[in-house]
Each structure stands twice: as structure tokens, then as C-alpha cells.
Amino acid sequence: MTMNINQSDINKKQIDIINQQYTEKIRESAKKVLLEKKVDVVIGFKNGTEPMTTEPCLINKASDADKLIWNEHCRLNLANYVKGRKDKAAVVAKGCDSRNLVNHIIEHQIKRENLYIIGVPCNGMVDKSLNLKELKVEAESDTMQENLDLFPINRDMLQDNCKTCIKRNPVIFDEMIAEPVKEREWTKEEKLKESFESVNKIEAMAESDRWSFFNDMLSSCTRCYACRNACPLCYCPTCFVDESRPQWVGKGTDLIDVRTYHFLRAFHCAGRCTDCGACEAACPMNIKVRLFTKKLDKECFENFGWEAGMSLDERPPLDVYKVNDNANFIR
């Protein structure tokens, strides 16, 4: 097994330096594009109110640029905050954010010329549940910087999707704030085996075990919809969960309704999901909702050779067809 990226090689000191450099460069670029009136708004991250959290941050004055930061807790996907915008926006984008920006462009949610992409070569994000649980950080720890001292990123601490990331450097950008990081090269076989390991395990279960596995997994879901709201792909004016005439899915936490919600949410992401992990990062119950979307990612990769958000010139797999597509399941 060849691993080109070994996260444990990046020690804590390096991470601190990288974060600081990135933060400075992001602030500099934000100031510049706002002063030059290239954009009306810059969308980046600021420190959250709790240790080891960040929040999306929209600024429209150059004097606010110093609010912006970068660190290994920028788990959300900022492409989520540009959909439908009519003004010109600069977005701080790591690899996965940029892939969702590509999605938005090919789905006509935003125009490329209205975007200024500040590209961030990504070193991966720390899993939120892991670091809270294992490092037992006191809630009253006062500054982020102190907390950051605790975090060398090693591979075990990365969130799951970052471990199998296929594009850490932005796909499209107007400027890069640093030299690109090394990408992992996957062969198709490696990817099917390693990247989809979690899916493969579930596929190997018996049917009834799969049914109860997901029931267990979703038993704590409160239907808060944080997973939907964090996802850049969800922009329907009326989401199917809010449709009342007809009502396809009940509103409560009845397990069948919960299963239906997750089934349909994932299905709507088929061929579009970039595995950015924002849905899981947003879930207050730490539910592994990517186990659903990842299955559809696998189907699209296996059957259509498709990876979402990698090119502006290709249509998504459910927007095209081939005359000789697989038909062996049809009588």
C-alpha cells in the first residue's frame, strides 16, 4: 500500500507555521480584493465561540479582514454560502470547497465571473468528535491559540473524508495562497478498495443486518436538518421534507420517516457529492451520514467513472446517458 501523504510527517510546529502563513495571506488577499472593489463580499472562516471550532464569516469591509483565520478546524464548506448570490463574492476555498464551486457553476447556481476564488492547499481537517473526546479539552480554555497547541495533526485525527481526499488543492482558483500540496494518486482498484472501505463493509453484511445497522445509526437523529443545511448541494426552493401537498415524508422522528429523509437526501446528492464532510461535521449527534452519500459516490465512480466537481466541462452523470449504459437489471 503506497501512501504519498503521511499526515504524521507534518508536525505540530509546521501546522502552526502553516496556519499563521495561511491566515496572513488570506487576510491580505481579502483586503486587496475588497479595496480594489473586485468583490462585494469575502467569505471565509473566523474563530468559533467554542474551542476548536470555526464559523463561516462574511465580510464586506477591508478593515474587517483581520477577523479571518485558517486552521485545521475549517470543516464546513464555504461553497454553501455563495449559492444564489447575485453580487460578486470572493470565497476562501480548500480542495473540496472548490469542487462544490464547480458544481454550482455547472448547475447554474452561480456564475464563474462573479466568483473570486482564494485557493487554499489543504492539509486536512481534524475530526471534531475525536479531538473533543480524546483530548478532553476544558470548555473554558480561553484562547484558540492555546488550544491549537494541543493539535499536531496526525492521520488518525483527521476526519474520515480527509483520509481519502482526492483533491486537496483547489480545482479552480483565481489565486493560490501557498504552493500546492502533494495529492495522493489513486489507481481505480486502490480507490475502490480503500476509499470506499466503509461502504464495502456494509455491502458485505446480510440484508437484514444492513437494515438494522442503519436503524441503529439513525436512532439518535433528531431531524434537525443540520446535515442538509451544511451541504452546498441542497438549494431546492422547497425541500422534499417541507412538501406538504403531498407529504412524502412525515415530520417527526418516527424511524421510517428518518430513514426516508436520509434515503432521499442522499439520493438527491447522487453524482454531485464531493465527500467534503460538511454534513457530518455539522451533525450534533455525530451521525455518519456520509455512509449514505458515499455509497452513491461509489456507484457513480464504478459505473460512470465519475468524481464530482473535478471539471467545468463535464456534465454530471445523471444529466447525461450512454446508449450502452448498464441494463442487465432490466427485463
Next chain:
Amino acid sequence: MSEFEPKIITILCNWCTYGAADLAGVSRFQYPPNIRVIRVPCSGRVSPKMILSAFHNGADGVWISGCHPGDCHYITGNYYARRKFMLLKNFLEYNGIEPGRIHFSWISSAEGVKFAEVARDVVESVRQLGPAKYFIKKELDDNDLCSCLNKSNPDNNLAKNILEEQAA
């Protein structure tokens, strides 16, 4: 013999398989009475919401059928549908639904014989599996089944849902 008679929700495209069902009827071909037909304009109109809704409302199996590739009334609707159906089938199975609960076919309006044949096979395959186990919200009432497109039946959830959505 078990007493179990499966209830199958069948979604047919208006231009081909619905015609085939008609032809099968007119030609007096025998097929089991377990299927309840819902007519849609095109197999491309079928949404996963409908499939789950069928299971919610007590269907034991679902069968979707449209025109052969190349014969779609809307030229390419069934080509797009085919990709969605593959993902849908595999994703249902990933969620735990047994492979024999959901069926797909292409049947032209001249293929009354094939219609009766596939209907028999679908019913048999669902009968083998026994009553539906997953995604059930309420037992399907026999009244619901007399005519799935009977608008006047207020209990007819699936048909009502589809009609309401088409009206919206």
C-alpha cells in the same frame, strides 16, 4: 401453499407498457391480479419518493416499466431514467431492501404477452420473499387498491400524492 398474496405497485409509462397492459387485457392473457397500476407520462417521471411511498403504504413490491430504449415518446426519457433506476435499485438494496422487491422492465405496447409474463414473474418473486419488512408506515387497506388512480378515494395516499404533485 401459503395464503400470502403480495400487493405490487406497478408504475407504467403511458405510451408503451400501459398500452401493453391494455393489450394483455383485451387479448385475455392471464396474469395475476396482484398488481395495481399507476400510469405516468414517462418512466423518467418516476421519482424515488414514489417508491418509498409505495412501501410506506403497504406495498410488498414495486415494478416499474417503460418503453424500450430508443422508443421513448420523449426520445430520451428512459435513457436518463435507466441511470437513476440503477442507482435507486442498488441504493435500496444497500439500505436493506431485498433484491426481489423492486423490478424494472421495458415493454412496448405491442408486447402484451411479455407484459403478462413479466407480471407473473414479478408477483412470484415477491411472493417468494413474503410480506414487506422494511419502510412500512401503514398496512395497505384493500379499499386503497381497487383503483390506484381513483381520485375520489380519500384514503388512497399514493395516488393522491402523485396526483397532487402533478397538479402543483
